[in-house]
Amino acid sequence: MQHSFKIYITLLTLILTGTSACKKTQVSVNDAEEIVSPTTGTRSQFTLDSIFLYAKQVYLWNDALPSYAEFNPRQKYVGVGSDITTFRKELFDISQLKINVATGSPYELPVYFENPKYSNLQLGKSLPGTSAEVLNPGTAVLASKLIATGSVQVAYIALGSFPKLSTTKAALDEAFADLASANPKAIVIDLRSNGGGYLETAEYIANLIVPGSLNGKVMYSEVFNSAMQNGAVPILKHQPYLDANGKTTIYNGRNATMADVDYSVAGNTYKFSKKGNLQSIQSVYFIVSGNTASASEMLISALKPYFDVKLIGEKTYGKPVGFFGINIDQYSVYLSSFLIKNANGWSDYFTGMQPDVMIKGVDNPVLGDPDELCLNAAISLINGTRTLTASKLATTGRIANIKADLLQVNNVESVMLENRLRLRK
Incomplete structure (x- = not known):
């Protein structure tokens, strides 16, 4: 499947001057709701x-949010602290409203103090032609090799992150071409240090495997969410x-906005399209840890309906x-916006x-060593x-716990970014 559009988000078009009283250009959540702010x-x-009004429309679990009048952000956050501390506190409170009935806890139960598990707010805005590209791309292929074990050839590849596909496609193609030469029936994919990145890259890797x-x-x-699917998100105008290229796109005779994007399930369902020459894989083994998150977990989930998939290591982070x-004034806000579902x-x-x-x-395993605990x-x-x-082992050593900065949006290894959203037809 070809995805010709890429998304870059620019500064919210509210007219804000200085820090004194000023007039707002946008005041309501949607045409059916009263003036709310x-x-x-x-x-x-x-x-x-x-922050609240965007969440009211864009947040995945917006059904749990009260009205603006009930939430009353201006009064609720008086005297909390600095601006960014206040805004992050508001985002945290929003993120704790939806409860996962299976656990009895919020879906975004914090991993560390008052930081949502998924959503985030950062100082700094995306400029035209940059957006998510400013993130540290990391390294995709850390190691790859064929391992002969008896009469069986096993393909092994360690993937450190999922950078933009344009920066890593050549390395991925080369690695998988080498693995394909032995027609292995099993592949071991080492994701223990991979916190995710661009879905487009994870999708490409899946197409190299299948x-x-x-x-x-x-x-x-x-x-x-249902409002997004139905195009009822006027705030995204x-x-x-x-x-x-960071240029405006004409849509129905005017400049396109994020409100014109197709958020339907059909418009955001991705299908396999084989890449490369590897055709022999029948079973897939993933080496994982608490640092395995986001797009890495998507790769595992996407292959489960079609392969004998086994996981080795420690429990993954959990980020579907x-x-x-979304840029608001001088801040970039990343609201959990969509849920990843596999074919099942x-x-x-x-x-x-x-x-x-x-x-x-262990902390620093020798990648590709057949005697290393997880690969062995x-x-x-x-x-x-x-x-x-x-198979449950208690061994010496450990895989480091997720650090606080794993959740920071300015590290591509902690996120699941979608940069292929398309306009409605």
Whole structure:
């Protein structure tokens, strides 16, 4: 599937001058709702309003949000602290309103103090032609090799992150071409340090793994809230839609905005389209840890309906949601905006994916070493010398816990970014 459009988000078109009282140009959530926020106030008050009003329409779990009058952000956050502390506090409170009935806790239960598990707010705005490209792309291919074990050839590849596809496609193609030369039936994909990145890149890797017989089969879908799916998100008219060169796009005789994007399930369902020459894979083994998140988990989920998939290592982070950036004044806000579902409709890994073989690895494993704990366990499963019922190990060493900065949006390794949103036809 070809995706010709890329998204870059620019500054919210509210007229804000200085820090004194000023007049707001946009005041209501939608045409059917009453005027919900004041038309005058300070710059900080308008930002508080905007964070809530955007969440009211764009947030994945917006059904849990009260009315503006009930939430009353201007009064609720008086005297909290600095502007950015106040805005992050507001976002945190919004993120805790939707409860996962399976756990009895918020879907965005914080990993560390008062920071949502998924949503984020950062100082700094996206400029035309940059947006998510300013993120540190990281390295995709950390190691790859063929491992001979008895009469079996096992493909192994360690993927450190999912940078923009344009920056890593050549390295991925080369690595998978080498692996394809031995026609391996099993592949071990090491994602223990991979916190995600661009969905487009994860999707491309999936297409390198699968056989051509899966062409046209559903890989995954991005599911937005019902208002987004129905195009009832007028607030996004304040977010311009720009092309890959950072230029405005004409839509129905005017400049396109993010309100013109197709957020339907059908318009955001991605299907397999085979890449490369690897056609022989029948089983997939993932080495994972608490640092395996977002687009990495999407890759695992997308392959589950079609392969014998096994996980080795430690429980994954648990992030089946993604977002695009929204700029409000001088801040970039990343609201959890869509849910990732695989071909079976599965998305319930908010608390992480449990390994089939539980192993605590060492901090700095030798990638591709057949004697390394996790890879050795995978090879043993492939050879049939290890059974899942007797596979839980307690070993020395550990895989480092997720650090606070893993959740920061300015690190591409912690996010699931969608940069291929398309305009409605």
